[in-house]
Amino acid sequence: MTDKKRTKITVNIYKKNYTIVGSESKERVEEIAKLVDEKMNDIYQGNKNLDTTRLAVLTAINTMNDYLKLKDEYDELITLIEEEDKN
Protein backbone atom coordinates (compact mmCIF):
# COMPACT_ATOMS: atom_id res chain seq x y z
CA MET A 1 0.00 0.00 0.00
CA THR A 2 1.38 3.40 -0.88
CA ASP A 3 0.19 6.29 1.23
CA LYS A 4 -0.10 9.90 0.21
CA LYS A 5 2.54 11.71 2.25
CA ARG A 6 1.05 12.53 5.65
CA THR A 7 2.43 15.10 8.02
CA LYS A 8 2.08 15.18 11.81
CA ILE A 9 2.46 18.65 13.25
CA THR A 10 1.92 19.97 16.78
CA VAL A 11 0.58 23.50 17.08
CA ASN A 12 -0.42 25.62 20.04
CA ILE A 13 -3.85 27.23 19.99
CA TYR A 14 -5.25 29.16 22.93
CA LYS A 15 -2.74 27.63 25.35
CA LYS A 16 -3.33 24.01 24.31
CA ASN A 17 -1.34 21.76 22.02
CA TYR A 18 -2.99 20.05 19.05
CA THR A 19 -1.40 17.37 16.92
CA ILE A 20 -2.65 17.71 13.38
CA VAL A 21 -2.30 14.75 11.04
CA GLY A 22 -2.94 15.41 7.37
CA SER A 23 -1.57 16.06 3.93
CA GLU A 24 -1.03 19.80 4.43
CA SER A 25 2.47 21.31 4.62
CA LYS A 26 3.97 22.35 7.96
CA GLU A 27 3.73 26.01 6.86
CA ARG A 28 0.03 25.67 6.02
CA VAL A 29 -0.83 23.98 9.32
CA GLU A 30 1.06 26.70 11.22
CA GLU A 31 -0.73 29.41 9.23
CA ILE A 32 -4.10 27.81 10.05
CA ALA A 33 -3.23 27.52 13.76
CA LYS A 34 -2.15 31.18 13.88
CA LEU A 35 -5.38 32.33 12.22
CA VAL A 36 -7.59 30.23 14.53
CA ASP A 37 -5.67 31.41 17.60
CA GLU A 38 -6.04 35.06 16.50
CA LYS A 39 -9.77 34.67 15.86
CA MET A 40 -10.27 33.06 19.30
CA ASN A 41 -8.41 35.94 20.94
CA ASP A 42 -10.41 38.52 18.98
CA ILE A 43 -13.72 36.96 20.01
CA TYR A 44 -12.51 36.77 23.62
CA GLN A 45 -11.76 40.50 23.54
CA GLY A 46 -15.38 41.07 22.49
CA ASN A 47 -16.79 38.95 25.31
CA LYS A 48 -14.55 37.99 28.20
CA ASN A 49 -17.23 35.83 29.84
CA LEU A 50 -17.03 33.11 27.19
CA ASP A 51 -15.49 29.78 28.15
CA THR A 52 -12.99 28.14 25.80
CA THR A 53 -15.52 25.74 24.27
CA ARG A 54 -17.93 28.55 23.36
CA LEU A 55 -15.03 30.63 22.11
CA ALA A 56 -13.90 27.79 19.84
CA VAL A 57 -17.43 27.11 18.55
CA LEU A 58 -17.91 30.82 17.81
CA THR A 59 -14.56 30.79 16.00
CA ALA A 60 -15.76 27.86 13.90
CA ILE A 61 -19.04 29.70 13.17
CA ASN A 62 -17.14 32.85 12.21
CA THR A 63 -14.79 30.93 9.91
CA MET A 64 -17.69 29.02 8.34
CA ASN A 65 -19.37 32.36 7.64
CA ASP A 66 -16.18 33.60 5.90
CA TYR A 67 -16.06 30.33 3.96
CA LEU A 68 -19.66 30.62 2.73
CA LYS A 69 -19.20 34.27 1.76
CA LEU A 70 -16.12 33.40 -0.27
CA LYS A 71 -17.98 30.43 -1.78
CA ASP A 72 -20.73 32.82 -2.95
CA GLU A 73 -18.14 35.09 -4.56
CA TYR A 74 -16.38 32.12 -6.14
CA ASP A 75 -19.65 30.77 -7.57
CA GLU A 76 -20.53 34.23 -8.92
CA LEU A 77 -17.17 34.39 -10.66
CA ILE A 78 -17.70 30.95 -12.20
CA THR A 79 -21.17 32.04 -13.43
CA LEU A 80 -19.67 35.20 -14.94
CA ILE A 81 -16.98 33.19 -16.75
CA GLU A 82 -19.61 30.77 -18.10
CA GLU A 83 -21.76 33.67 -19.31
CA GLU A 84 -18.78 35.22 -21.06
CA ASP A 85 -17.94 31.93 -22.75
CA LYS A 86 -21.45 31.81 -24.19
CA ASN A 87 -21.03 35.21 -25.88
Place this chain on the structure above:
Amino acid sequence: MTDKKRTKITVNIYKKNYTIVGSESKERVEEIAKLVDEKMNDIYQGNKNLDTTRLAVLTAINTMNDYLKLKDEYDELITLIEEEDKN
Protein backbone atom coordinates in the same frame (compact mmCIF):
# COMPACT_ATOMS: atom_id res chain seq x y z
CA MET B 1 -28.06 56.85 14.32
CA THR B 2 -29.10 54.44 11.62
CA ASP B 3 -27.98 50.85 12.04
CA LYS B 4 -27.53 48.25 9.36
CA LYS B 5 -30.25 45.70 10.07
CA ARG B 6 -28.92 43.33 12.72
CA THR B 7 -30.38 39.93 13.43
CA LYS B 8 -30.25 37.99 16.70
CA ILE B 9 -30.64 34.27 16.21
CA THR B 10 -30.26 31.38 18.64
CA VAL B 11 -28.90 28.14 17.25
CA ASN B 12 -28.03 24.80 18.83
CA ILE B 13 -24.60 23.36 18.22
CA TYR B 14 -23.36 20.22 19.91
CA LYS B 15 -26.03 20.40 22.60
CA LYS B 16 -25.41 24.05 23.50
CA ASN B 17 -27.29 27.19 22.51
CA TYR B 18 -25.49 30.11 20.87
CA THR B 19 -27.01 33.50 20.24
CA ILE B 20 -25.56 34.96 17.09
CA VAL B 21 -25.83 38.69 16.50
CA GLY B 22 -24.99 39.92 13.04
CA SER B 23 -26.13 41.08 9.66
CA GLU B 24 -26.62 37.58 8.21
CA SER B 25 -30.07 36.23 7.41
CA LYS B 26 -31.73 33.70 9.69
CA GLU B 27 -31.36 31.06 6.94
CA ARG B 28 -27.64 31.71 6.60
CA VAL B 29 -27.02 31.53 10.36
CA GLU B 30 -28.96 28.27 10.55
CA GLU B 31 -27.00 26.87 7.60
CA ILE B 32 -23.71 27.79 9.31
CA ALA B 33 -24.82 26.24 12.61
CA LYS B 34 -25.84 23.02 10.85
CA LEU B 35 -22.49 22.77 9.04
CA VAL B 36 -20.47 23.42 12.22
CA ASP B 37 -22.56 20.92 14.19
CA GLU B 38 -22.06 18.29 11.46
CA LYS B 39 -18.31 18.89 11.38
CA MET B 40 -18.08 18.53 15.18
CA ASN B 41 -20.00 15.27 15.04
CA ASP B 42 -17.81 13.97 12.20
CA ILE B 43 -14.61 14.75 14.10
CA TYR B 44 -16.07 13.13 17.23
CA GLN B 45 -16.77 9.96 15.23
CA GLY B 46 -13.09 9.91 14.26
CA ASN B 47 -11.89 10.27 17.86
CA LYS B 48 -14.34 9.70 20.68
CA ASN B 49 -11.79 10.66 23.36
CA LEU B 50 -11.81 14.34 22.44
CA ASP B 51 -13.43 16.74 24.88
CA THR B 52 -15.80 19.40 23.53
CA THR B 53 -13.21 22.20 23.60
CA ARG B 54 -10.70 20.20 21.55
CA LEU B 55 -13.50 19.11 19.23
CA ALA B 56 -14.53 22.72 18.69
CA VAL B 57 -10.94 23.90 18.09
CA LEU B 58 -10.35 21.05 15.60
CA THR B 59 -13.60 22.05 13.87
CA ALA B 60 -12.33 25.62 13.60
CA ILE B 61 -8.99 24.32 12.23
CA ASN B 62 -10.79 22.12 9.70
CA THR B 63 -13.01 24.99 8.56
CA MET B 64 -10.05 27.36 8.29
CA ASN B 65 -8.30 24.77 6.11
CA ASP B 66 -11.35 24.61 3.81
CA TYR B 67 -11.40 28.41 3.71
CA LEU B 68 -7.72 28.71 2.74
CA LYS B 69 -8.07 26.01 0.06
CA LEU B 70 -11.02 27.84 -1.47
CA LYS B 71 -9.09 31.13 -1.19
CA ASP B 72 -6.24 29.57 -3.20
CA GLU B 73 -8.70 28.43 -5.89
CA TYR B 74 -10.38 31.84 -5.93
CA ASP B 75 -7.04 33.64 -6.28
CA GLU B 76 -6.01 31.27 -9.08
CA LEU B 77 -9.24 32.07 -10.91
CA ILE B 78 -8.64 35.82 -10.52
CA THR B 79 -5.10 35.40 -11.88
CA LEU B 80 -6.42 33.43 -14.85
CA ILE B 81 -9.00 36.12 -15.62
CA GLU B 82 -6.34 38.83 -15.40
CA GLU B 83 -4.04 36.85 -17.73
CA GLU B 84 -6.89 36.45 -20.23
CA ASP B 85 -7.65 40.15 -20.12
CA LYS B 86 -4.05 40.90 -21.04
CA ASN B 87 -4.28 38.79 -24.21
